Amino acid sequence: MIYQFEEIESIEQLEDFDNEYVYDIEVEDNSHTFIANDILVHNSVYVTFGNFFKCMTPYYQDKYKDKRAKIDWILRYCKEFQDKLNNQWCKDIYDPRHGKNVHEFELETISYAQICIKKKKYLKGYAFVKGKYFDKPKVSGTGIELVKSTTPKLCRTILTDLMNSLMFDYDSDRKAEYIMEFNQNLLKYRKEFYKAPIEDISQSIGIGDYKKYVIEDKDQLILGKQCPVSVQAIARYNYLAHKNDEDNKIQYSGKIKYYNIRIGKNNIGYFGYPAGELPEWAPQMDKLTQWQKNVIDPINRFLEVMDIPKVNSSSNIQLTLF
Numbered sequence: 001m002i003y004q005f006e007e008i009e010s011i012e013q014l015e016d017f018d019n020e021y022v023y024d025i026e027v028e029d030n031s032h033t034f035i036a037n038d039i040l041v042h043n044s045v046y047v048t049f050g051n052f053f054k055c056m057t058p059y060y061q062d063k064y065k066d067k068r069a070k071i072d073w074i075l076r077y078c079k080e081f082q083d084k085l086n087n088q089w090c091k092d093i094y095d096p097r098h099g100k101n102v103h104e105f106e107l108e109t110i111s112y113a114q115i116c117i118k119k120k121k122y123l124k125g126y127a128f129v130k131g132k133y134f135d136k137p138k139v140s141g142t143g144i145e146l147v148k149s150t151t152p153k154l155c156r157t158i159l160t161d162l163m164n165s166l167m168f169d170y171d172s173d174r175k176a177e178y179i180m181e182f183n184q185n186l187l188k189y190r191k192e193f194y195k196a197p198i199e200d201i202s203q204s205i206g207i208g209d210y211k212k213y214v215i216e217d218k219d220q221l222i223l224g225k226q227c228p229v230s231v232q233a234i235a236r237y238n239y240l241a242h243k244n245d246e247d248n249k250i251q252y253s254g255k256i257k258y259y260n261i262r263i264g265k266n267n268i269g270y271f272g273y274p275a276g277e278l279p280e281w282a283p284q285m286d287k288l289t290q291w292q293k294n295v296i297d298p299i300n301r302f303l304e305v306m307d308i309p310k311v312n313s314s315s316n317i318q319l320t321l322f
Contacts, residue, residue, distance in 0.1 A: 043149060049074055049084075052062045067135070069112055071128050078107045112137045113167040117301050118145070127166050145298040154200040155294040158189045166302055179308070183316040190315050193291055198278055201290060202257035205230040205272075218242045233272025234260035236283075244281045249274075260289040291315070 053070060055062070062072050086105045094101045110128035121144055125137030132213045139160070146159055162185065170178055193201060213231045216222040221239040223232060230246060234256055241249045258272035261283045271283050301309040309317050 017150075031057055042155055055221035061184075067112070067127065068133065071133065074110055075107065083107075093296075103270070110230070111223070113168060115163075115302055115305065119306055122303070123163055123167065125164075137168065139167070144259055144260065150203045150205055152201045152203055154193065154196050158193070158295055159298055162186070162299055163302065166306065170306070170308075175308075179317045186311065186315055190291065190293070191294065197286055198282075199257065199276070201285075201287075201294070202259045202273075203294065204232070204255060204257055204275070206255050207231060207234050207251070207253050210234070214238075228316075229270055230256065230272065235272050236261075236269065236271050237279075241279070244279070246279070248278075249279070260286045260293065262289075263285045 011318045015048065049070075053064060056064065064073055087101070087103070090101045093099075095191045106132065109124070109126055112125045112127045114122060114124045116122040120142060123139065123141045123144060123146070125139050127132055127137065128134065129138070141163075146156060156227070162182070165182065165185065170179075207230050208228070210231055213224045214222075214235045215224055215225040217235050217239045221235060223235060227235075234251055236255075238250050238252075241247060255275065256272040257275050257278075258270050261269050261271050263269040268286065268289055271285075272277060273282060296311050296315065302318070303310050309316055
């Protein structure tokens with residue numbers, strides 16, 4: 001085995017999650033393999049069985065037509081065939097090199113459906129997880145807005161429903177009909193979004209390094225270069241608090257809620273406030289931008305990988321003529 005030692009170039013937190021962190025090690029080698037604590041580590045492998053069940057003869061399609069039967073067949077296949085085959089492959093690799101095979105293959109999950117945007121960003125509808133069956137899909141996402149703590153509560157509800165629809169209702173054979181139904185649901189949710197209280201459609205975020213980025217927040221608002229969104233949002237809150245003689249409400253750290261505002265004709269800014277304490281002097285939310293960033297943009301990332309036209313500025317998917 002040929003290997004070399006490399007220094008870690010960088011460690012960066014990419015996302016903020018309530019109850020789940022994903023740790024991913026990237027290596028330039030195409031095998032994506034590395035040594036960790038004297039163990040050869042490799043990423044997980046995905047196998048799809050959908051086309052396999054479609055290719056069965058009518059007799060076996062009838063035998064394995066219900067979901068539980070399909071799951072049991074996959075479990076049996078992996079236990080009696082695939083795991084043994086994987087172990088033999090490893091043996092064939094290690095034996096000539098006088099190495100010891102310590103690999104253990106385990107089927108972690110089975111999904112009814114899955115949509116992958118890219119590595120470590122996906123949505124799954126679980127059918128089986130470590131010995132537990134799910135008659136109704138247990139939907140879970142990794143690295144997407146459904147699990148991000150910053151996503152507004154109402155937007156999570158909207159995204160959950162729309163993503164479930166994309167996973168379980170979409171049929172390429174009735175694409176036009178599906179898009180019309182999807183547009184109707186999107187329009188319904190847009191009306192609900194525009195009527196919702198600001199608290200329900202504001203994002204959540206933590207404040208950090210306020211004094212590093214805020215140059216002035218009393219007589220005028222002056223921010224340093226590359227000022228984070230959280231600091232921009234709460235700095236505008238502090239500036240307006242000073243102007244409204246409410247210095248007792250000034251905040252420099254902790255968790256806040258924030259939303260998009262319009263600054264002039266062409267610029268978008270941010271306004272933050274302590275949760276549950278939206279002041280009367282708060283600037284008007286730019287609901288169009290808030291809707292776009294928290295609902296439309298996440299949806300479009302899924303539509304793109306599914307080869308469905310993106311939602312346009314009018315909040316609908318345009319049906320093509322051809």
